[in-house]
Amino acid sequence: MLSQVENETITRVGSGTPMGTLMRRYWQPVLLSWELPEPDCPPARVRILGEDLVAFRDTSGRVGLMDEFCPHRRASLWLGRNEENGLRCVFHGWKFDFKGACVEMPNELPEYEFKHKVRVTAYPTQETGGVIWAYMGPTEYMAPPPRFEWTRQPATHLHVSKSLQECNWLQALEGGLDSIHSSFLHRRFSGSRAGLGGHRAGAVAAKLDVRPTPYGYTYASIRPLKDNEGNYVRTYHYVLPHHQIRAIQELTDDGGTKSKIAGHMSVPIDDENCVVWNWYYSLGQPLDEKDRDESFWGNGPAFVDYQNGFRPRLQYSKANSWGIDRRVQKYETYTGIEGVNQQDRAVQESMGPIVDRSQEHLGQTDKAVITTRRQLLEAVKAVAEGFNPKGADTSYYDIRAIERVLPPGVDWLQALKEEMYPMGAPF
Ligand code: FES
Ligand SMILES: [Fe+2]
Structure with a gap:
């Protein structure tokens, strides 16, 4: 038996909650590898620990996992085009690499673009045992990648x-x-x-x-x-x-x-x-x-x-x-x-x-x-x-x-x- 306060503490996992903070200290399984079967395949939605994310496998085979919503005007990046080492938002064409950096901002003239100032929250991933794992916690506490038998x-x-x-x-x-x-x-x-x-x-x-x-x-x-x-x-x-x-x-x-x-x-x-x-x-x-x-x-x-x-x-x-x-x-x-x-x-x-x-x-x-x-x-x-x-x-x-x-x-x-x-x- 737990008190109601303990029960709340132990069950709720959103960002900033005590259990959510604990959960983010471990690598979490997010997708089966076959859900992203090949480079430049369609992206996949991921909802984990109360966060809406999108995952994609880029042209070089690396897996990006980032906030689902474009930092420009919040369109879903799940609708995006997965092309040439980046996921491109279909609303105005901003493109993000697997680490979440904005690498192209084609709707703005060169003198106005500010792509270097824009990032989308992205999490490190690992692929092992046919599973894609993510680490969503502070970098300084990143645990070694999962290597269960x-x-x-x-x-x-x-x-x-x-x-x-x-x-x-x-x-x-x-x-x-x-x-x-x-x-x-x-x-x-x-x-x-x-x-x-x-x-x-x-x-x-x-x-x-x-x-x-x-x-x-x-x-x-x-x-x-x-x-x-x-x-x-x-x-x-x-x-x-x-x-x-x-x-x-x-x-x-x-x-x-x-x-x-x-x-x-x-x-x-x-x-x-x-x-x-x-x-x-x-x-x-x-x-x-x-x-x-x-x-x-x-x-x-x-x-x-x-x-x-x-x-x-x-x-x-x-x-x-x-x-x-x-x-x-x-x-x-x-x-x-x-x-x-x-x-x-x-x-x-x-x-x-x-x-x-x-x-x-x-x-x-x-x-x-x-x-x-x-x-x-x-x-x-x-x-x-x-x-x-x-x-x-x-x-x-x-x-x-x-x-x-x-x-x-x-x-x-x-x-x-x-x-x-x-x-x-x-x-
Ligand atoms: S909402 Fe994504 S580029 Fe404008
Ligand atoms: Fe059982």
Whole structure:
């Protein structure tokens, strides 16, 4: 439970707000690389942290990300012409390079032009892991570019997608970090695609163990198995401000298991909307077509309209009650809603645009959620006092999430540390 003041502090992300200032200390994912497929392609709109921006890939392949509105008379630069290393406003022809400098002012005679005095706010970008990232904070605090293990995978082993969600970013983040819900929200009454996760069917309640780290925390949900067989341990990482990493073990057709590492980022569009990014990569074989089909998750083009701002298709949207089917709910799945991430989206959006956390009743299994809030509030305070927040450095790049059945009485972090931190633990 948070006070209403804390809830306001932790959720609102506009420029100049405490959380908005914290968010701007981290690189933020803004576009999938394929949204700007080639030099001089059409520009793309970006709305992030309450700011309306436009992105373009110039003739030399560099990505510019700048205020959407022309500094002359505020026409949208999204309408612009992307030509010869610059984006040109279609109203009077002013042209801006990828750093936001005005390089041409063709409507004014040479003796009157003042292009050297005009800039449009532009943010530095990086491209890695098939994603374009932006840094929107003060230059003196610019963190090193993101180099998570997933962003370093070859395209053959990596899959990244995203979808828009109609709720505050923290609801989406907390939904993912709250792992106990998978025993309920995602339950099917017959069959399961999960591999090791199948153990969950026999063990619903769990103990949550959260261990703070320099980048946020790692935690395990520990479910005792029947007949004292040991514990089914599922480990996760939370990296400030909105990144979570988890393991997926899937059964293959030949009865083996396939290991992937997956995660989400919940990136604020504004206070009441966010983009949920999904990524996963294979630790072994390249991903095949089946691996890239996200229908099971309720993601991908069958569920999300890529041509319409990555919004869920109307039949799966909040406006259509997420497509809930009460017959399916009665006989087949816990929710009657199709697709795992769709189920997540439904409950998170169902809370309203910004949930009132002063009305909650939290228990032991909400430990990860409670720790997240505490760490975010601490990070807000650290930045206000002139310190660096957690996770704005390079300590977290080589971390993995693992799931495993461990014998009773074994400390999960000791047992799994080498696998979770293959390059050594940063603590
Ligand atoms: S409004 Fe853009 S050039 Fe005039
Ligand atoms: Fe979920």
